[in-house]
Amino acid sequence: MEVRSVPSSNSLPLDLPGISSEMLGVAEEAFRAGNFELAAEIYGSQLDELPHPERSLHVRRGDALALAGKIADALNAYTKAAMLGRLHPEELGVLVESIALNIREKELKLPCFRRKDDHGPINEAYQAPGDFLLAVRRTELHLAMKNFKQALIDADNMCRKHLLWPKARSMKAQALSGLGRTEEAMKEFLYCVAINPEWSSMKTEAQKIMCDVFFPAFENVQASLKPVFLNSTNSPSSVKDVSFAGCSEDSLFRLTKASSLESDLFQMKDFLDNAQNTPGNILSCLPSTGLKRKHASNSEEPHSVEITAKFLKKDTETLCEQVITGTKIREIHMVLVDAADFECSLCMRLFYEPVATPCGHTFCLKCLERCLDHNPHCPLCKENLSQYLASRAYKKTHLTEELITRYLPEDLTERKKLHDEEIQELSNLNKDVPIFVCTMAFPTIPCPLHVFEPRYRLMIRRSMETGTKQFGMCIADELKGFADYGCMLRVRDVKFFPDGRSVVDTVGLSRFKVLSHGQRDGYHTANIEYLEDKKVEGQEYEELLALHNSVYDQALVWFTYLKDNLKAQILSHFGQMPSKESELQANSSGPAWCWWMLAVLPLENKAQLTILAMTSLKDRLLAIRRVLMFVTRKRPR
Incomplete structure (x- = not known):
């Protein structure tokens, strides 16, 4: 792991009005000790207490955030400083070094370079057939004659053949700069600094372009906009207040490991709509440094924020394609795949129908539902999932399913077999x-x-x-x-x-x-x-039919003379009394009106249970008749 040194930087004056000199001293000590997050937090708290923003504090906070790896937050701080006074290239040295370090750590260490046994085929496949020094001279001549288009073609060819050669990268950056493609030139200069951190001229060029591209328009901001923006330090901001054309929050989250993107930069909707070259447009050149997977969703946002990483993504894909062209695509060995990596933390079995919570944890669908039955919180991080439970929008993680299907087919077959057995058992x-x-x-x-x-x-x-x-x-x-x-x-x-x-x-x-x-x-x-009713025939059936008709008529009379309020309650809950059936023994449980009558009669549960258990329709009819006679005699006249 590369150790990041603390760049030299001018110390802040400790006698600023409205600022605690003791706290600034603590922040400076934390900065020198390498605790950049603490330093940034102290600078931010001091800014919140100021009646008017202090430019030097914003710059210093931006340096601390950049060194902490929070590029997006650092850009916010530099933006606020630029609003108070034009930034100079030398003030962005820390930002350039931090971006270059991230590129060097993340983007240039491609997987295909990690195995020593791969170097031979790669070098053979990409060994230049001619003298590349001649191509260098030709490119330099094109640059001198300001023939930037041809210089870019030659420099790009050299970059394809010699991926990590800083000279080729620098000439490509100069050609792009000459063509006015400043964003791409910015990226190439950063690559040069990442490959060779001691190349001061490239670092200076990167600082100049970054300063010109990020903060040129702030001097032209209308006076009416400045107070709102500058005073936003003391008020919480929201991503909802800004619109970037064709952008989404998710892509912005992929660009930086900043812990929060709710910044004052995104409150300048009117200003950013008019400014073509904004920090947001240049963020596409920054590498991803790994953000905690946590996305905030809000369907009411009028516009979403999206900053794509198309330039860096395209360049990285090109590098990978160049390296593996002509070589066999490496497969993941099965011995490297551990089924334990795909186990649900609740049932300790292989994921089955995996779903992800808004907080980023994955569980089996059935396991998560059972946990939410008891408590509307994530089983792991205890985040409140009440809204997630209310929407019942359980989304399957198709990637996890595909990985299990591809690399753990036998385990998946066994898991499906176990699930099918459980379903079959529950279906009995x-x-x-x-x-x-x-x-x-x-x-x-x-x-x-x-x-x-x-x-x-x-x-x-x-x-x-x-x-x-x-x-x-x-x-x-x-x-x-x-x-x-x-x-x-x-x-x-x-x-x-x-x-x-x-x-x-x-x-x-x-x-x-x-x-x-x-x-x-x-x-x-x-x-x-x-249970089924015992069927009768002949004379017994005739007697049963006569009893059935008699009890039905008696029940109908009883219900007819009930009070209106009682009758209304019965009808609303149980519906109308079923009519007589032409065939008494067609249903194994007997006529439906008997059960309707048993449900509405004022009987205790034990008495109802006794009649429910009877398998003789005759006995059930006699029991109902006795109850009807009893309640009729007790009815007030």
Whole structure:
């Protein structure tokens, strides 16, 4: 790792009005000790306390930020200094050295140069067939005659053949500068400084171009704009207040490792719209130095900020293409791929349907959903994910899926097999059936549920994912946990609240008897067998039909004479009373009106459970008739 030395710089006067000399002394000491972030923070805090901005403090803060690797923030500081007085090339020496160091560390150390055994084929493939010194002389003559276009062609050819030759780079930079392509010339001069840090003439040229291109327009800023911009030091800024044509925040994040891009530079919307050569346009020449992956999304922004790195990206791709042309493309050896790098930190298994949170962490979709059932925070960094949960916009990380598919096919096959086995097990409607312990449910009768407990959120979600959309409903039992009889429910619709709660619209299907009790992931399960009414024939059927008609008429009379408010409540919750059925034994659970009547009659849950467990329609009709007679006698006259 290269050690960065502290460049010589003029010290700040400690007697500035409104500034704490003690704090400035601490900042200068931190600067000399190499703690540039602390120095920049102190300079920034002192600027916030000043009634009027101080140019020298902005320059000094820019130097500290540049040495800390925060190029974008450094540009902001230099910009504010330029607003107070024109910057001189010698004041940008620290910025040039920092950019060159980043280029030297990041861009020039291509992977193809790291293996010694690759040097031979590369050198053979790119050995110049002629005397390149003649090409150098010809290029110098073209530059002297101001034939910059031909000089650029020759210099570019030399750069392609001799990638890291600073002489070729310097001539290319001079040709570009002569053609007026200052942004590209800026990039080439920075490459020269990166290749040879001691080349002072190239460093000076880079400083001159940077000063001319970054800050020429600030002297022409309207007076009405200056106070707003200069006073923005004491007020928080937002990227939302500025528009760069054809730009996005994401590309800006890729250019620098600055911890925050909310700077005063981006509040100058009117000014930047009129200035063609701005720091934003030149940031495309800067190398990426690795920013923490954290993106802020705001759909209400009228314009997005985008600063592309097209020049540097194109040049880097060209270098890589030149080096590997004529050689075999290297493949990643399977022995270098570790499945542990693709493990979910929650289930400790290979990622399956990986999704990324806004804070940049990746989990299996099912694992993340289960965590958010309990707490709306990231399981790793504890960042609040309430908005992410409310939108339920889980985005798969396709790159992770592709990497696993390509490099870990066997592990992925095993993971899919395990997942399919779990889904098949959860789809079984006889064994380990999920049980919702809550209230009485009856066949054909609607049963709306408010689901808020994490275990039942998981249960409902699994019933939807497996495709069965079914689960059992039982009442509670103090000894066993839940009753021995219940009713299967089918999910018709689910509506989610922003906090993860949901309202589930279900309807009863069939009755069951519990054979054994169990648990899975916090909720109850049971092995069950389904109940069916015993069918009768002949004389028994005729008697059953007569009883059925009699009880139905009795029930209809009872409901008709109910008070209007009670009747309205029943109709709003359970709907209209079902009509008589032509075939009594067509449904294994019997006529629907019997279950509707059982649901609306004023009975305790234990009495309802006893009738639910009956497999004889005759017994069920007799029980309903006894209840009707009882409630009719108790009705006030």
